[in-house]
Amino acid sequence: MTARGGPCIVTISSGKGGVGKTTVAVNLSLCLSLAGKRVLLIDGDLGLANVDVVLGLNVRHTIRETVQEGRDLKDTLMRIAPGFSVLPASSGVPEMTRLSSQDQELLLSSLEGVAEDFDYVLVDTAAGIGESVLWFNNWVNKHCIIFSPDPTSMTDAYALIKVLTTRYDKKNFYLIVNQVESVKEGKEIFLNMESVLTRFLGITPKFLGSIPRDNAVIRGVRSQQPFLQKEPDSRAARALKQLSRGFVEELTAV
Numbered sequence: 586m587t588a589r590g591g592p593c594i595v596t597i598s599s600g601k602g603g604v605g606k607t608t609v610a611v612n613l614s615l616c617l618s619l620a621g622k623r624v625l626l627i628d629g630d631l632g633l634a635n636v637d638v639v640l641g642l643n644v645r646h647t648i649r650e651t652v653q654e655g656r657d658l659k660d661t662l663m664r665i666a667p668g669f670s671v672l673p674a675s676s677g678v679p680e681m682t683r684l685s686s687q688d689q690e691l692l693l694s695s696l697e698g699v700a701e702d703f704d705y706v707l708v709d710t711a712a713g714i715g716e717s718v719l720w721f722n723n724w725v726n727k728h729c730i731i732f733s734p735d736p737t738s739m740t741d742a743y744a745l746i747k748v749l750t751t752r753y754d755k756k757n758f759y760l761i762v763n764q765v766e767s768v769k770e771g772k773e774i775f776l777n778m779e780s781v782l783t784r785f786l787g788i789t790p791k792f793l794g795s796i797p798r799d800n801a802v803i804r805g806v807r808s809q810q811p812f813l814q815k816e817p818d819s820r821a822a823r824a825l826k827q828l829s830r831g832f833v834e835e836l837t838a839v
């Protein structure tokens with residue numbers, strides 16, 4: 586599909602903030618690029634950008650300039666590694682979180698133009714059910730939802746999926762359980778969420794895997810380097826590599 590039918594575009598979203606969207610999106614993008622895929626990571630947290638911080642980037646241009654000044658999005662692309670590019674967003678610009686529908690359309694069509702050159706396009710969105718989260722998710726048909734074993738993160742993930750299912754008729758959800766104590770816990774948490782989603786929303790999510798709570802992730806964020814690169818043998822990095830293989834299999838199959 587990725588070679589023939591255009592890029593595979595997927596959002597990375599969550600109900601609750603701080604569950605690991607940006608960290609997973611950055612490391613997953615890097616992992617996919619190391620496997621030979623051409624990957625674009627869009628910072629979809631348009632008002633409070635984080636991708637650049639996690640990667641320690643020196644950003645010159647952002648998506649804001651395309652929306653507000655008409656700058657060509659191709660000039661904003663930053664090449665991080667072979668096959669891995671990033672579109673950085675602005676931070677502390679609240680109006681970017683409330684784009685008019687005209688600006689949303691303009692931005693999405695610019696993004697579609699840039700996306701063509703990639704196999705996978707990941708959109709790291711803001712948390713919750715705010716406007717930008719909804720229109721980014723409405724743009725795509727595949728949604729990675731991240732949550733942790735924390736019950737509030739699970740109920741918020743359910744609420745997000747409910748909105749996307751009932752109001753936008755979305756069906757393809759790929760779940761990632763982050764910050765687990767064990768593989769067993771990750772699987773149990775997924776099964777729990779799956780049964781609720783099937784029972785109340787009539788959907789069958791796919792399980793992409795879990796990532797353990799691991800200090801290597803925290804050290805990576807603090808040093809502004811992907812943990813996959815900094816500590817490739819850590820438990821989190823090993824889990825991420827496995828998750829990345831499942832990601833390719835599951836998302837290419839649809």
Ligand SMILES: Nc1ncnc2c1ncn2[C@@H]1O[C@H](COP(=O)(O)OP(=O)(O)O)[C@@H](O)[C@H]1O
Pocket residue numbers: 599601602603604605606607608609635712763764765796797798799800802803806821
């Ligand atoms: N698997 C993990 N193990 C340990 N800490 C983690 C893990 N995933 C995320 N974190 C911590 O959570 C923080 C928030 O993660 P982040 O990716 O910024 O979340 P989000 O983008 O969902 O708001 C990170 O800075 C890191 O310290």
Ligand SMILES: [Mg+2]
Pocket residue numbers: 606607608630635710
């Ligand atoms: Mg984030």
